[in-house]
Structures are given as structure tokens and as C-alpha cells.
Amino acid sequence: MIKNYAAPRTDGPDWYRPSARVVSTVPSPVMGNPKIEKVSTSHIERANLTVRMHLRRFTRLTNGFSKKLDNLKAAVAVFVAWYNFCRVHQTLRVTPAMEARLTDHVWTVQELLTAAG
Secondary structure (H helix, E strand, O other), X not given: OEEEEOOOOOOOOOXXXXXXXXXXXXXXXXXXXXXHHXXXXXXXXXXXXXXXXXXXXXXXXXXXXXXOHHHHHHHHHHHHHHHHXXXXXXXXXXXXXXXXXXXXXXXXXXXXXXXXX
């Protein structure tokens, strides 16, 4: 889905700029043969929101950023592993890894951090 935006507003202080409005969208298949009427950005937007809410590195106006790309990659990897193996999801009532039958129990953070070593 390609989103086309109106020109952003320029009023307000330099550190804050209101986001631009979406004026049109163009469904554009990247792979496969999807049903164009079903193409949406809602799933990825929800995933992005989840990451931003849990990893402060991805929020605007914060000093909790990674100075090195390797540190950012490590933080994201730990978050994704925790999210899938340690966190019980309300709708599933189990972890995504349990739902996918990759494991048979909820992992502790200690188990997660020592599993690769």
C-alpha cells in the first residue's frame, strides 16, 4: 500500500511538526497475487505501534536511542524474542511461540537470555 500525503503543515515550533494527511492510497503488490481489495497497512501499522510502545528507541523526542547499529539490532532481537516466547498474549492466552508449537511453555526472561548460550 503506497500512501500519498498532502504537504505537511509548517506551523508550530521547530521541534514539533504535525504529521501530513493521507490524501490517497495505491495498493501495489510486492510479491504474489493478493486480492487488491484486501490490501491494507493495518497489520504492519499495529506491529509498528507495538514496537514503538515497548522499545523507547523508536519513539520521537527521546534520548533512549542506539548510537551503534549493532546495539539497535540487539535490542530489537531481544524484544522480538521476549514478545514471542515470554509474553502471554491476551487473545491467544499463550505465547505466539506456543501457538506455533515451537515450545511447550512460557519462557522466563532468564531462560530466554541463556537459551542461545
